Amino acid sequence: MEVNTNAIPRMLSNYEVHGLLKTYSAEMKTGKHKTGQHDQNLSTVSYEVLKYLENTPCVNQNAECIGSVCKGLMKYKLTKSEMLQIVNLRPTTPVEVSLIVEESEERLTEAQIDEIINLIKDTIPPGPGSEDKEDEDEEMEEEEEG
Structure with missing residues (x-):
């Protein structure tokens, strides 16, 4: 993985970070990088971040x-x-x-917030092992009634 020191800094999504770290991890396994103390520290941080990201919605996301x-x-x-x-x-x-x-409260109406939530549910897949909170609430209500 080559670092461009002239690149303009920007914010990355978890999806992008996940992809970069998976690439870095694969390169480390194939021996493309020589391992020094710096690389060992970076590998540890990369492993921990990847481990965290594997349980977030980013693993089911794509650029589209x-x-x-x-x-x-x-x-x-x-x-x-x-x-x-x-x-x-x-x-x-x-x-x-x-x-x-x-x-x-000043920038969005309740209807707009509901629209945003529906947009999110329709376009961004949930994370591994998670269900939408609204779906969980409906299931709990059904169990209480039945």
């Missing part, structure tokens, strides 16, 4: 679904960092959206 959700979110005039957090965290409740969007 990220582009689609970002395109859909444009009409709400969210900042780039708010959109990135939505992609990374995949909020499924109004509370989660309001925690991500700064001053959400």
Whole structure:
């Protein structure tokens, strides 16, 4: 993995970080890099981050679904960092959206928050072993009634 020191810094989604670390990990296994103390430390950090990311929605994402959700979110005039957090965290409740969007009470109506949640559910696949909170609530209600 070659580092471009002239690159313009930008925010990366968990999906992008996951891909970069998987590539780095594969290169380390094939011996493309000589291992020194620095590489051992980097390998440890990479392993821990990959381990964390494997349990997040990013493992089921692709560039297409990220582009689609970002395109859909444009009409709400969210900042780039708010959109990135939505992609990374995949909020499924109004509370989660309001925690991500700064001053959400002034900037978004309840209907818009519901639209955002539906957009997220329709375009971003959930993480491994997770169900949407709304689906869990419906299942619990059905069990209580039956």
